Amino acid sequence: MQRAAERDQQGRRERRAKGRGRVLVCAAAVPVVLLVAGCSSGSDSGSGDSGSKGSDSGGTSSSTGAGATPTVQAAAYKKLPDSCAVLSKKTLTSLVPEAKSGKEGTSSDTATRASCSWSSLDNNGVKGSQFRWLNVSLLRFESDATRGEGDQLAHAYFAKQVKDAQAVEGAKNAKTTSVAGTGDEATLVRYDLKKKEGAFKQQTVVTRVENVVVTVDYNGAGLAGEKTPNADTLVKLAEQAAKEVVATVSAANGDGTAPSTSPSPSKSASPSPSKSSSASPSSSASKKS
Structure with a gap:
């Protein structure tokens, strides 16, 4: 009986130890996930800003580079008499x-x-x-x-x-x-x-x-x-x-x-x-x- 009680107590200790291990593993994994998420977010934000700036630059370039063709009113008289x-x-x-x-x-x-x-x-x-x-x-x-x-x-x-x-x-x-x-x-x-x-x-x-x-x-x-x-x-x-x-x-x-x-x-x-x-x-x- 005593041995059975000791085995039961030992089992409970092992189960608690395993439970603490899983908690530590999960706790250790959280910063890694947050770090990855943070890096990913920073990368997306950077590319978004860059794309926005590039788009603005491209719009300015195209608007200034395309000059309108000058037009003039046609002359009233098209010929001369003898x-x-x-x-x-x-x-x-x-x-x-x-x-x-x-x-x-x-x-x-x-x-x-x-x-x-x-x-x-x-x-x-x-x-x-x-x-x-x-x-x-x-x-x-x-x-x-x-x-x-x-x-x-x-x-x-x-x-x-x-x-x-x-x-x-x-x-x-x-x-x-x-x-x-x-x-x-x-x-x-x-x-x-x-x-x-x-x-x-x-x-x-x-x-x-x-x-x-x-x-x-x-x-x-x-x-x-x-x-x-x-x-x-x-x-x-x-x-x-x-x-x-x-x-x-x-x-x-x-x-x-x-x-x-x-x-x-x-x-x-x-x-x-x-x-x-x-x-x-x-x-x-x-x-x-």
């Missing part, structure tokens, strides 16, 4: 009464650049002669994504033409004024020029309508003793010609009505530049193209 047909016969008779026909200027692309000139010599023998010269030049600008819209490019060229007209060497009594009723902006430059043939009265009207610049050069002189023409009369004729050319350009592009000799309402007039001079008279015809 340069030698921009004025009516009636108008030409007033400006260059003895001219038989116009001389077309050289151009590699008449849809963009064109010109025509007329010369008139009313020979009165020993009483002298009246000389008139008229040149009309047209330049059309297309819109360009790198350079700008057609009407803006035309405006810049218009300003340059006015300055060129003011810069003629030897010009006297020069005046620069704005012209009403002609295109979107128009300027007249007038002056006197003494040449070996006689005293010339020069009128240059530069005007812009949409994306087209029109330059009208008109001069007159009394030769071989004939009296010098009235400058105010020549100015009116030059302005009349400029209005008619603008109307012809507009009509050729389906804008407005057919040209007429009566003044049309002005869209706007250009401010009068401060300097005075102009483009050369008849000898400058070779410069116009």
Whole structure:
């Protein structure tokens, strides 16, 4: 009996020892699990932050790297009329009464650049002669994504033409004024020029309508003793010609009505530049193209 009691007590001690061992093993295993879980959590968090930063960086890069393609409004006028047909016969008779026909200027692309000139010599023998010269030049600008819209490019060229007209060497009594009723902006430059043939009265009207610049050069002189023409009369004729050319350009592009000799309402007039001079008279015809 005593041995049986001792064996029973020994069994209980062994069972308790085994129980304590299992508790210690489990207790020892807990920090390992927590450590692994902690490392795993830190790794996931780190990769999450890294991915987020990478995503932000990628979004910024793509938004700044993809630039929008610049666009410009298409030019209003797509063509030019026949340069030698921009004025009516009636108008030409007033400006260059003895001219038989116009001389077309050289151009590699008449849809963009064109010109025509007329010369008139009313020979009165020993009483002298009246000389008139008229040149009309047209330049059309297309819109360009790198350079700008057609009407803006035309405006810049218009300003340059006015300055060129003011810069003629030897010009006297020069005046620069704005012209009403002609295109979107128009300027007249007038002056006197003494040449070996006689005293010339020069009128240059530069005007812009949409994306087209029109330059009208008109001069007159009394030769071989004939009296010098009235400058105010020549100015009116030059302005009349400029209005008619603008109307012809507009009509050729389906804008407005057919040209007429009566003044049309002005869209706007250009401010009068401060300097005075102009483009050369008849000898400058070779410069116009």
